[in-house]
Amino acid sequence: MSAPAVTEKKEKISVPFDYNKYLRPNKLPHIWCPGCGHGIVLKAMLRAIHNAGLDQDKVCVVSGIGCSSRTPGYVDFNTLHTLHGRALSFATGIKFAKPDMKVIVVTGDGDALAIGGNHFIHTCRRNIDLTVLVFTNATYGMTGGQYSPTTPIGSQATTSRYGSIEPPFDACEMAKAAGATFVARGTAYHTLELEKTILEAINHKGTSVVDIIDACPTYFGRMNKYKSATHMMEVIEKDGTVNVKQADKLPPEKVQGKALRGVLHKVERPEYCEQYESLIMEKAKGK
């Protein structure tokens, strides 16, 4: 009888992750469309928070307006759903008033880079200890699929019926140039890698920006002739990106035109709240 072999194999299996601990079950199911990548990213975020060992009451999730910004409604932390593009301003206030709080900002590409573009660059410049998760789905899903600052050239949207002619923003390059001390990119397809990236971003002291590529099958997908949510994930997220560690080893033609995944930039620089505190203490001693 071959039963013992099966039993041995079974022990390697872990029990599924219990998301209910971090969710508000009465708010579910969420409003996101079938196949929307935001749910996958939310799961990776919850696992990363769990692995970071953070106390639920010491975490604050802040968001602006948009599909991705619905996240705080579903998670059981201190949460704040704020103005369009101004999530980072509110988050800065929270962090400044309560430096012990772990503040995670969940924002969309339009929210962070277009409407809140100015707040984004100045948050990066200050290097205040926030974890910024930018859900990049290249569309304004909630208002009907208009093109966003990350929509690739030639892609159709409600407001670009003949294809977008605007060059897209690279959120990572922008964050790096503005002075963020941790810049990374992940995708909903590479969900375990994303979990590790978010964990590293949470543990980093300073502004950490994670650009997360996910799919909007309802607007971007339908208008650009993707067959399904899985097809979008495979074309945009799997084939359209390459890990930064592998990029050096691959021939240049395989890296050309692809977005780099993984930790792209990590430096140490004095954090804003700490600097402020030390300045105040120094001046208080002087008198």
Add this chain to the structure above:
Amino acid sequence: MSEAAVKKLPRIVINEKFCKGCSICIDFCPTDVLELKGNCVAVKNLEACTRCQLCDLRCPDFAIQVFD
């Protein structure tokens, strides 16, 4: 007693209220265990399940879990 009878099957729990029928779990399942029934996913061939949990990992709707 045959091997199949001894083998313990996993338990796939599907929350029908949460499932939106996006078929991501069906496409990522390496052994073709799941199928779409109407607007909700259903188990087609439980014996083929290898407990890889790829369906759970990429379900955007918190709708599917695999218990051992």
